[in-house]
Amino acid sequence: GKVKSGDVVIHNHPDAELQPSEADMKAAALFADLGVGFYIIDNDASDIYVVIERFPKLVTERLSCNEIKEHFSINGSFAKSLEGYEIREQQQDMLEGVVQAFNEEAILIAEAGTGIGKSLSYLVPSVLWSLMSDERVVISTNTIPLQEQLINKDIPLVRKCLNKVFKSVLVKGRNNYLCLRKLYTLEHEPELFFDGAIKKQASSLLEWVLVTKDGSLSDLSFVPSEQLWDSVQSDQDSCGRLKCMHYEDCFFYRARRQASSAQILVVNHHLLLADLAVRKITGQYSLPAVLPPFSRIVFDEAHELEEAATRHFGFNLTQKGIRKLFNRLWKNKTHQKGLLPFIALKLREIPKKKQKDELESLEETIYTEIQKLHYEVYGKINESFLEIPLVLIKLKEETEFEMNLKIRITSAILENELWQNSFIPILHSLGCSIEGYADRLMKLSKDLKRLYPEPGETLQSAMIELEAIIRKINSYAVNVFFFLSEEEGYCRWAESNKGSRGGYSIALCCYPLNIADMMKLCIYDRFRTVIATSATMTVSKKFDFFMERTGLDLVNPERRMLLQLDSPFDYPKQALVCVPAGIPNPDEAGFNDSLKKLIKHLVTIRCGGIFVLFTAYRLLREVFSAVSDECTVRGYFPLIQGVQSRKKLLETFLKRKPSILFATDSFWQGVDVRGSSLECVIITRLPFRVPTDPIIQARSEALQLAGKDSFYHYLLPMAVMRFRQGFGRLIRSKEDRGVILIMDQRVFTRKYGKVFLKSLPELELFSGKTDEVLHRIKLFYDSDKPLR
Numbered sequence: 001g002k003v004k005s006g007d008v009v010i011h012n013h014p015d016a017e018l019q020p021s022e023a024d025m026k027a028a029a030l031f032a033d034l035g036v037g038f039y040i041i042d043n044d045a046s047d048i049y050v051v052i053e054r055f056p057k058l059v060t061e062r063l064s065c066n067e068i069k070e071h072f073s074i075n076g077s078f079a080k081s082l083e084g085y086e087i088r089e090q091q092q093d094m095l096e097g098v099v100q101a102f103n104e105e106a107i108l109i110a111e112a113g114t115g116i117g118k119s120l121s122y123l124v125p126s127v128l129w130s131l132m133s134d135e136r137v138v139i140s141t142n143t144i145p146l147q148e149q150l151i152n153k154d155i156p157l158v159r160k161c162l163n164k165v166f167k168s169v170l171v172k173g174r175n176n177y178l179c180l181r182k183l184y185t186l187e188h189e190p191e192l193f194f195d196g197a198i199k200k201q202a203s204s205l206l207e208w209v210l211v212t213k214d215g216s217l218s219d220l221s222f223v224p225s226e227q228l229w230d231s232v233q234s235d236q237d238s239c240g241r242l243k244c245m246h247y248e249d250c251f252f253y254r255a256r257r258q259a260s261s262a263q264i265l266v267v268n269h270h271l272l273l274a275d276l277a278v279r280k281i282t283g284q285y286s287l288p289a290v291l292p293p294f295s296r297i298v299f300d301e302a303h304e305l306e307e308a309a310t311r312h313f314g315f316n317l318t319q320k321g322i323r324k325l326f327n328r329l330w331k332n333k334t335h336q337k338g339l340l341p342f343i344a345l346k347l348r349e350i351p352k353k354k355q356k357d358e359l360e361s362l363e364e365t366i367y368t369e370i371q372k373l374h375y376e377v378y379g380k381i382n383e384s385f386l387e388i389p390l391v392l393i394k395l396k397e398e399t400e401f402e403m404n405l406k407i408r409i410t411s412a413i414l415e416n417e418l419w420q421n422s423f424i425p426i427l428h429s430l431g432c433s434i435e436g437y438a439d440r441l442m443k444l445s446k447d448l449k450r451l452y453p454e455p456g457e458t459l460q461s462a463m464i465e466l467e468a469i470i471r472k473i474n475s476y477a478v479n480v481f482f483f484l485s486e487e488e489g490y491c492r493w494a495e496s497n498k499g500s501r502g503g504y505s506i507a508l509c510c511y512p513l514n515i516a517d518m519m520k521l522c523i524y525d526r527f528r529t530v531i532a533t534s535a536t537m538t539v540s541k542k543f544d545f546f547m548e549r550t551g552l553d554l555v556n557p558e559r560r561m562l563l564q565l566d567s568p569f570d571y572p573k574q575a576l577v578c579v580p581a582g583i584p585n586p587d588e589a590g591f592n593d594s595l596k597k598l599i600k601h602l603v604t605i606r607c608g609g610i611f612v613l614f615t616a617y618r619l620l621r622e623v624f625s626a627v628s629d630e631c632t633v634r635g636y637f638p639l640i641q642g643v644q645s646r647k648k649l650l651e652t653f654l655k656r657k658p659s660i661l662f663a664t665d666s667f668w669q670g671v672d673v674r675g676s677s678l679e680c681v682i683i684t685r686l687p688f689r690v691p692t693d694p695i696i697q698a699r700s701e702a703l704q705l706a707g708k709d710s711f712y713h714y715l716l717p718m719a720v721m722r723f724r725q726g727f728g729r730l731i732r733s734k735e736d737r738g739v740i741l742i743m744d745q746r747v748f749t750r751k752y753g754k755v756f757l758k759s760l761p762e763l764e765l766f767s768g769k770t771d772e773v774l775h776r777i778k779l780f781y782d783s784d785k786p787l788r
Contacts (some may be wrong), residue, residue: 008054010038016042018049019242021317032286032733035473036426041207050603053260054286056134062103063125063132065096070611071124077161078120080780094121097563098531102129102296105528107560109302109552111537113567113761114728118533119154122298123264123460127166127532130263136294138265142274142301142308143670150266168264169255171291173271177255178205178215179234180246180689185461186231188270198228205232212740215251231328234390238468259745260292267291269299269308272757276314285526295528300672302532303721304550313518317479319385322434325472326381332375339465340366340374344450346459350452356450362444370444377437384430387494389504391422405504408694409492423494424484427508431480440778445470483508493641493694511695513702523739536724538564540755545717569731571763576780577740579747581765586685586744592619594770595684596626601774603627603634603660608679609653610636613668615687617642623684626661641667653677668742669725672732679738680780681730686744686756687722688715716752722757727760739777 009031011024018040028038039055041047069092071077079085079776094112101108102125112118114354126137141147151170159166171723186202201224217229234252239327259265275290286293299305331337344366347359351659361781395407395418415417445467447456455463465522483492491513496504512518524530537546543562547553552560580598584591599612614620620640637656639649653659654677661667669686689696700710730738747753748767757765 006035006055008039010041012043013040014043016047017538018047018050020044020049021257023498024051028287028573029284032284035286044309049076050260053293055286061132062097062128064119065099066126068095068099069129073162073601076539077163078157081157081161088116090116090567091118091121093565094118094563095125097356098122098125098559101529101531101561102126105221105559105766107524107530107545107552107555108532108563109543109560110531110533110562111536111543112533114535114732115569116568117733118149118156118535121530121630122300122533123150123154123158124162126296126298126762127162127164127264127566131164131166135296136263136265136292137296137298138267138291138296139269139273139293139300139528142269142304144268145670145672146301147268148598155264155266166264167258167262167720168266169259169262170253170269171259172216172218173268173274174235174252174290174346175233176216176218177234177252178209178212178217178232179238180209180215180249180466181240181244182238182459183209183456184246185433185465193514196343198225201225201228202232207522208749212251214255216255227327230324235468237464243425256292261286265291265294268592269301270312272297273309275314278528280518280522297523297527297529299530301534302550303530303546303725304535305519308513309519309550310511310780313515314480314509317476317508317510319381319484319506322381322476323378323732325469325476326374326378330371336404338371339462339469343466344409346455346462350455350459357723362447362451366444370440373437373440377433380430380433384426385504386505388423388494388506389510389632391418391426392496394418395423406493406495406692406694408697414486427480427484429485430486431477431680434473434480434585435477438470438477440657441466441473448496457559479510481507483510489513491695491698509694513521513695513699516549516554519551521555521650524551535567535728536721538759539717539720543719545713559592567731567761569734569736569761571731571761573739574731574734575737575740576777577742577744577763577765578773578777579745579765579775580770581745581767582769583743583750584746585746585749592622595619597621598741598743599623599660599682599776600630600768601770602680602682602741602777603631603636604772605778605781606635606658609658609677610682611667611673611680611681611729612660612662612684613677614664614684615661617664619684620662620664631660638662641665666727668722673729674732674736678730678779680737680741681726681738682702682741682743683723683726684743688719692714712752716755720755723756724759741773741777 009027011027020040024038024040032040035055038052040049040051048311072091072095073079074087075087090112092117094110095108097108098121100106110118112121122139126139141150151168151649155168160170185204187206187637201222204222205224205228208220209215212432217233229376234250239252241247242620244250271290274749278289279285282289295742300554312524327338329338329340344363347363347366350359389405392405392407395413395416396405407413415630422687445463448463448466452459489512490510492508492510495507495509500505532552534549538545539545544553545565583594602610612620612623614623624638624640628640631638635658637652637659639653639659639661641649641661643649644652646666649661649663649669650673653661654673657677659677691697691700696715698715701711703710726741730736730740745767747756766773768776
């Protein structure tokens with residue numbers, strides 16, 4: 001009979017070799033276009049290879065918004081499970097929007113203020129839709145804390161309240177998993193790869209692998225050295241897939257099998273973008289890629305989409321990265337450690353047959369010709385990266401750029417004689433050397449396969465690893481040549497930073513200027529439902545900036561839904577915003593001293609835990625050094641970002657009350673601290689991005705060429721969204737109460753300051769001299785109507 005969408009074609013391979021042939025793949029692709037799955041089985045149907053998963057049957061059913069809202073009613077399942085539950089009008093509105101997006105295959109852009117309960121608003125419809133339609137839903141976040149909240153708290157709550165059986169999986173990137181083949185290869189000859197402490201860690205890994213739940217890095221009780229984990233982590237290039245003898249026990253594929261049977265996948269933006277990149281290249285949106293097939297996406301923390309896509313589709317080529325890869329092949333001349341000496345040693349153990357002379361010749365080639373070439377290219381890398389900073393210094397002196405050893409590759413730079421006569425030859429020669437070495441290693445790999453087509457497990461593993469490294473080395477050459485190309489649409493720059501021990505760290509950076517077209521092509525045009533949500537998506541109550549930067553303005557307006565939902569918190573009672581008047585602006589002399597003086601006075605008020613948010617590490621360190629002793633004297637536990645991991649720092653902040661944390665960048669967002677642990681947030685300056693940052697500068701110039709004011713169309717909206725994120729750290733629940741102290745009086749003295757203030761919810765805004773501000777803050781904390 002005629003196949004239809006939702007059916008599966010099962011193809012028998014009598015020889016029990018289930019790997020699909022080229023003909024199988026062509027047939028599978030044809031059936032995929034009809035919405036039909038394709039499986040391969042052996043004679044007795046005891047084994048199966050899923051080429052294309054079964055497609056969901058065409059759905060005519062629709063989610064019932066009224067039925068879903070019943071779960072959120074005063075007598076609903078969530079009210080019975082959550083103490084102090086109350087109906088939130090904003091959550092009801094968001095539920096309606098999400099349900100409509102699923103039912104009508106629409107794109108929903110929803111700004112949902114803190115406290116609305118947006119995760120439940122998209123989780124419940126997502127789960128019910130997945131169960132009803134047999135379609136997988138992917139939920140993508142930017143931060144690990146939100147992923148953990150979804151998996152450990154929100155989804156179990158949804159499962160309980162809906163009383164539904166469904167499977168949800170947190171999908172981690174491949175490099176988070178240990179590769180058994182690599183680990184057991186190291187077990188045989190660890191001295192050929194590592195010394196001392198790293199060997200002990202490798203032994204600990206061998207013990208851990210017997211008891212670990214999922215074989216992922218987060219399950220380890222210790223932090224392995226970077227060198228060790230690089231050597232044992234799973235990666236696509238070196239994976240033998242079905243041919244690997246550890247395939248059935250493979251942690252990565254075990255996790256992917258779990259994902260393939262799940263209705264809800266929780267991922268991060270980077271992993272989802274990696275999946276979409278594969279689908280864009282192959283043109284296959286119905287086959288497994290990095291993730292199993294899916295057709296509905298929810299982006300939480302969507303305000304980070306542009307940044308995530310920019311990072312993913314660009315590259316940052318460093319001397320450290322190249323050297324690390326080369327050291328995996330041959331660690332040093334003296335001790336003969338690394339993959340190549342390991343392969344040479346294994347060649348000696350091969351039973352000598354008629355290829356005896358060739359095998360011995362190949363071993364000798366590794367120790368002579370290839371070792372010599374390896375260190376010639378290694379030397380070339382070091383030599384090139386020593387010359388680059390010298391050229392950058394001269395370029396900086398010869399141009400008008402005020403960039404601390406950062407040179408953006410503009411038309412003026414391209415025409416510069418120093419660039420033409422020094423930089424290009426250095427990089428071109430480097431790219432050719434790396435490419436030539438990759439070619440020679442590929443010839444070695446082919447010779448190994450020809451002379452020993454059926455190696456033992458250990459040698460085969462090493463040969464797979466060699467091919468993976470060759471591909472990576474070749475990709476470095478490709479990146480070098482692309483950096484030198486003049487293809488439009490990218491921002492390129494070279495930077496050099498002097499290390500504390502002397503010498504320079506060099507990076508060649510290349511990132512796309514605009515990701516809008518790519519987002520439309522890969523996401524909005526391909527997936528039936530897309531939901532983008534965050535607490536900060538608008539500027540001056542409009543979505544224009546977010547939509548322009550992420551390509552949503554290119555979508556048919558009839559398919560696009562906009563929803564702006566304010567936080568349910570009572571900000572006039574819960575929060576006070578203060579702006580000291582009469583102090584210098586952040587870029588003026590005396591500002592740093594004013595900031596230090598105010599913090600010293602503030603800690604005498606005893607206003608609970610404090611975040612001091614900076615935009616630059618230099619000022620952060622200076623202020624911390626000046627005020628930390630006074631904070632300690634006043635009973636505060638001072639913490640500074642950079643000494644501990646972000647997670648450990650937050651744990652300490654919550655444990656040691658009261659604490660004062662001096663932080664930058666990542667602490668402006670994605671941090672949820674409630675109660676007296678955090679009762680004051682100091683925003684040291686309006687968070688404008690550095691205008692001389694290469695990609696910021698390039699994007700600003702592109703807007704100017706398009707006839708737009710780059711400050712009002714780009715720099716200001718970005719700063720406002722980051723400002724709103726910083727403000728959002730303070731009030732996280734109905735019981736929270738505290739003060740936002742803005743140390744940048746430009747919110748009053750500059751025209752654009754109104755845009756920042758208008759972005760805040762309605763609440764009391766107080767400005768006055770420093771003494772008046774401190775007095776008003778004290779009155780606020782001494783108020784007889786605290787909410788706790």
